[in-house]
Amino acid sequence: xxxxxxxxxxxxxxxxVRWRHVAWCAAFAGTLVGPHVTLPVHAADFTAKxxxxxxxxxxxxxxxxxxxxxxxxxxxxxxxxxxxxxxKANLFGTDLAGANLSGANLxxxxxxxxxxxxxxxxxxxxxxxxxxxxxxxxxxxxxxxxAPRFRGANLTGARIMAVRLDGxxFRGANLTGAxxxxxDYPWGDDRGSPQRAVLLGCDFSGATLTGVRLRxxxxxxxxxxxxxxxxxxxxxxxxxxxxLSGANLTGAxxxGANLDxxxxxxxRGLETxxxxxxxxxxxxxxx
Amino acid sequence: xxxxxxxxxxxxxxxRSAALGLGLIASLALIASVALRNPPDASAxxxxxxxxxxLLLAVxxxxxxxxxxxxxxIEGIAKAxxxxxxxxxxxxxxxASIMLSIMAWSDRTEIAMPWVRIASAADAKAxxxxxxxxxxxxxxxxxxxxxxxTIADKVIPQIPAKANRTVVDVSGDGREDCNPAEPVSDVxxxxxxxxVIINGLPILDGSEAATIEQWxxxxxxxxxxxxxxxxxxxxxxxxAFRQKFIVEISGAPLPGRHAAVx
Numbered sequence: 001x002x003x004x005x006x007x008x009x010x011x012x013x014x015x016x017v018r019w020r021h022v023a024w025c026a027a028f029a030g031t032l033v034g035p036h037v038t039l040p041v042h043a044a045d046f047t048a049k050x051x052x053x054x055x056x057x058x059x060x061x062x063x064x065x066x067x068x069x070x071x072x073x074x075x076x077x078x079x080x081x082x083x084x085x086x087x088k089a090n091l092f093g094t095d096l097a098g099a100n101l102s103g104a105n106l107x108x109x110x111x112x113x114x115x116x117x118x119x120x121x122x123x124x125x126x127x128x129x130x131x132x133x134x135x136x137x138x139x140x141x142x143x144x145x146x147a148p149r150f151r152g153a154n155l156t157g158a159r160i161m162a163v164r165l166d167g168x169x170f171r172g173a174n175l176t177g178a179x180x181x182x183x184d185y186p187w188g189d190d191r192g193s194p195q196r197a198v199l200l201g202c203d204f205s206g207a208t209l210t211g212v213r214l215r216x217x218x219x220x221x222x223x224x225x226x227x228x229x230x231x232x233x234x235x236x237x238x239x240x241x242x243x244l245s246g247a248n249l250t251g252a253x254x255x256g257a258n259l260d261x262x263x264x265x266x267x268r269g270l271e272t273x274x275x276x277x278x279x280x281x282x283x284x285x286x287x
Numbered sequence: 288x289x290x291x292x293x294x295x296x297x298x299x300x301x302x303r304s305a306a307l308g309l310g311l312i313a314s315l316a317l318i319a320s321v322a323l324r325n326p327p328d329a330s331a332x333x334x335x336x337x338x339x340x341x342l343l344l345a346v347x348x349x350x351x352x353x354x355x356x357x358x359x360x361i362e363g364i365a366k367a368x369x370x371x372x373x374x375x376x377x378x379x380x381x382x383a384s385i386m387l388s389i390m391a392w393s394d395r396t397e398i399a400m401p402w403v404r405i406a407s408a409a410d411a412k413a414x415x416x417x418x419x420x421x422x423x424x425x426x427x428x429x430x431x432x433x434x435x436x437t438i439a440d441k442v443i444p445q446i447p448a449k450a451n452r453t454v455v456d457v458s459g460d461g462r463e464d465c466n467p468a469e470p471v472s473d474v475x476x477x478x479x480x481x482x483v484i485i486n487g488l489p490i491l492d493g494s495e496a497a498t499i500e501q502w503x504x505x506x507x508x509x510x511x512x513x514x515x516x517x518x519x520x521x522x523x524x525x526x527a528f529r530q531k532f533i534v535e536i537s538g539a540p541l542p543g544r545h546a547a548v549x
Contacts, residue, residue, distance in 0.1 A: 049440040056445045163366065
């Protein structure tokens, strides 16, 4: 029997529920049928049990197809997706902690607010995904061991916004045209500044980042060894002690970037970098 | 490629027909909801081994369980596995084997030991040694409903065996305190509907010592032949657990006040 989640409005509400929507619905429904109403708040196409059972029962190489399906809000933590098809799937708020999504096809999927602690996206197709404010770490202090893995993944055109991804592994990944720039709110955040992507110690070695937007990104100790950084927008990014040795920086934009202690040895195309004269602390960079 | 949604077009048609009237919508939605939930055709279930019992031990690691209490539970489980009576119960069943897994539960759940097959005294002793080496897992609150939900949705569907009986063994020293989205008994009943037996091992210790046994009977225990055995404090956990373990594995009815059939 399929399970549907309801909120019993006669009981205290749990956290994590869309409070504002429920409150409005409750107010409206209460005027019609009294206080004893239950409202469906979960619209996923499957239950977590159904997805788990299907994935577990699938033979090797079967590649289950959830393309375009709504799996939002489900607890799918720890699940082996067995290279499933998840193109344009709705994974908003889905718990994918520790899930094995290696080799899965997630092109165009929505991963906004998803929990991706320790998730494995190795060699996954993440072309055009959106990943707004995902949950990466289980505690308040980032533990880099919990970072998801994107090694060899295709993140072409992905939008990864307002994220803290310390220690994530992007080695050999293709991020061509991806957007990891700061979120610009007209009103700023509570500190009056744009919400920056924080990518401390991320490893982009051997990755392709052609045309990636990394404006305002915090990239302390990030590794870009041998990466293709042509056309990357590093405007106002913080590259303190980042390792760019052997990277291709042709046509990149370093306006306002902080290069304090950054390693630039063997960098190609440095003469074509825009705004290099406006970069900060370039005199401390290691060439 | 295998589709878990054998009749997806039916769902799409149902959506497009929304303007045709409520009756038609309801009919199509019913058809679609059944069709959408069809399991995939490709299955790996055929190759799974048969065992007598799949036993999941759900161990409370909430804030009230300090290191001493945690290790009393773990040591109690390990010693039970080394007990000749328990080993005899395991190896004398029709399939002469069981599957065992341990899940730590509190405000979050974590599989402390994945499913392992025990088919001999050597297996049992090796698993006991493995249990003693398990890293300490900590938690905060006592989220029984959420833990049972994880068991129902994630743990039971992934038992790598065909088990004649599936038993969930919940131990703990407190009642639900997580303001759950679903009542504990609702999730319990869902598990029971899928033929899972849920036994309880409330530990009579602390402020809820006088009431926790009855709360387990009312909210946690469920399934044919299910029972609750209380441990009179953490020091009594080993005895209570060993007794419960033998009954769970052998499937024999438990005499006295503990037995219950739901």
